[in-house]
Structures are given as structure tokens and as C-alpha cells.
Amino acid sequence: MLKIENLCKSFGSIKAVDDISFEVKRGEVFGLLGPNGAGKSTTISIISTLLPPTSGEILFEDNSIFKNPKNIRQKLGVVPQDIALYPTLTGYENLKFWGNIYGLKGTELKKRISEVADIIGLNGRLKDRVEKYSGGMKRRLNIGSALLHKPELLIMDEPTVGIDPQSRSHILDTVLGLNAQGITIIYTSHYMEEVENICSRICIMDEGKIIASGTQQELVELVKEKTQINIKLDNINEDLLNGFKSINGVFDAKIFEDMITLYGENGDTMLAEIISKVSEQKSKIQSIDVQKPNLEAVFLHLTGKALRD
Numbered sequence: 001m002l003k004i005e006n007l008c009k010s011f012g013s014i015k016a017v018d019d020i021s022f023e024v025k026r027g028e029v030f031g032l033l034g035p036n037g038a039g040k041s042t043t044i045s046i047i048s049t050l051l052p053p054t055s056g057e058i059l060f061e062d063n064s065i066f067k068n069p070k071n072i073r074q075k076l077g078v079v080p081q082d083i084a085l086y087p088t089l090t091g092y093e094n095l096k097f098w099g100n101i102y103g104l105k106g107t108e109l110k111k112r113i114s115e116v117a118d119i120i121g122l123n124g125r126l127k128d129r130v131e132k133y134s135g136g137m138k139r140r141l142n143i144g145s146a147l148l149h150k151p152e153l154l155i156m157d158e159p160t161v162g163i164d165p166q167s168r169s170h171i172l173d174t175v176l177g178l179n180a181q182g183i184t185i186i187y188t189s190h191y192m193e194e195v196e197n198i199c200s201r202i203c204i205m206d207e208g209k210i211i212a213s214g215t216q217q218e219l220v221e222l223v224k225e226k227t228q229i230n231i232k233l234d235n236i237n238e239d240l241l242n243g244f245k246s247i248n249g250v251f252d253a254k255i256f257e258d259m260i261t262l263y264g265e266n267g268d269t270m271l272a273e274i275i276s277k278v279s280e281q282k283s284k285i286q287s288i289d290v291q292k293p294n295l296e297a298v299f300l301h302l303t304g305k306a307l308r309d
Helices: 040-047 069-075 091-101 106-120 135-145 165-180 192-198 216-226 238-245 267-280 295-303
Strands: 002-011 014-024 029-033 055-060 076-079 153-157 184-189 201-206 209-214 227-233 250-256 259-264 285-291
Touching (some): 002 040, 014 040, 014 201, 029 040, 029 165, 029 192, 040 184, 055 069, 091 106, 091 135, 106 165, 201 216, 201 295, 209 216, 216 295, 238 250, 238 259, 259 267
Parallel strands (some): 029 184, 029 201, 076 153, 153 184
Antiparallel strands (some): 002 014, 227 259, 227 285, 250 259
16 A cells, blocks of 8 residues: 655754655554654655655555655545644534545535544534643544544554543554554554554664564564563572573573573463473472563664663
């Protein structure tokens, strides 16, 4: 559906987007994950035809968006990171304004506003002025404004910044619901858990570059040896520690007071052997905790820094 090829964008000597390439397939939720300043919003602005690239190409349905921007604009909805609403107008008036921008009028516009209000859960508050809305309600109305013309591709740039957990959960459910209706979604975030929960494929960006891409499972495979198993035991000795180290897939084992921590490839496949070794030493497991690697671990492994640094 969308193909980005060798995209670059420089502001003076600063390379905000540095030769990136990726493809968004029709019907998926595609995640752009990275810290603030990684180049996600600049990339989104170029895809939205709001910002020209320094070099590179973007194809939408096999046509260049720079040669024919009208094609993508008609089928694209954009939820910007900043709230794009008029605070002194009501929720209904805001939706009506944006609907008019998209060319909707009369009965068709009223019907679509009602449908969108149901999607974002604001039907009972559309008569209130936006300045009276909570942060989460403003975010939801911001999303609604991008849905009025029934876009085929929806870009959501950090749509949950600065809101409470309940509103964040509602927005994530909305994203999944829209995708279930057939809308292709590009979702940018620096919240690892959001991207893990809703995205089928992910690109991790840092300093303008794509440093890794693939499904969540494919990315986690990059750091599969980072699985950590914490075992609290009633009796710890060197024979037990050495027994753990001999298990296939275990890279290291260390004692921390009344706990042994193992580092290995796959915690699930090692559990049976761990229990067997404990039984041989006539020890008892008091608790066991398997901490599998996640996208945060992938980012740390590739960059040497935390995702939100």
C-alpha cells in the first residue's frame, strides 16, 4: 500500500531522517517506535505531503505521492501529535468544521458526525465546548476529526501523549477497532507497551535511522539470550549453581542472596530442566519469575541506551 524508499530530510546540518526505507501493507497496524527526536514526526509529515523530503521516494498504491499528492490526500487521515481543535467551539462544531474541509455537507455530514462520535465515545458530550473537555476527550475528538471522510490509511502520531491510563486504554481499543474495520494504520509512539499491544509489524527508529524492523517476535529474537529467570530457593549451593550452568541454552547463572538468576535463550524450554536440577539437590523452589526480553531490551541492545532517554 505504502512504500518508503531511501527517504532523507535535513534541516541544515541536522539529518532528521537519514536514508530510511520500509513498507506498510494494506490492513495492518504498522508501528514506528523510538524516543522523542528519533525522526518519527518528520517522517509522518513527509508521508502526509506536509513537508518535502531532501531526497528519496514514497509510493502510495504504486504512485509517487510527490508527483500526485491528491491521490494519497483523498484517502489519508492524520491524527497529529498536537491537538488540532478550536477550544471555544463545541465538539460538534469542530467535527462539522473538519467535515466541511473534507467536502462533506448536509445529511451526509450529520450522519458521519454521529458515526464518528460513537467510535470515539463522545456522543453525549458533543454539545460541550472543547475547552471544557479533559485531555483524554480532546485526544479522542482529535482522532474523530481524522475519521470523518472514511480514510483508507490513518496516521496516528503519538496520540496518547499526556493523558490518563483509562483514556489511553480507550484510544488503543479504538485503534484496534478501526483496524478491524479495514483501515490501515501507521502508529508512532515512544511507549513500548503500546506498540507491543497493537502493532503487527514495527520499525524502531533512533537518530533519524531505522535500526531494526520486523514483527515483535522477529525483533525479540535479536536479544533472545536476554531472557532472565529469577529462582528463589530454600537452599542454594555451588553444585546447584553449576547444574544450572550446564543446562542447554543457559549462558550464565549468578547467586544473589537467596536467589539464583539465570540468563538464557528460552525460559519456557529451560523450566523443566531447572526443576529437575532443583530436585536432584533436594532443594525447593519458593518462587520463580521468567522475564522475557521485550522491545525495550531490543532498543537497549542496539543503541546502548533506554528507549525514553
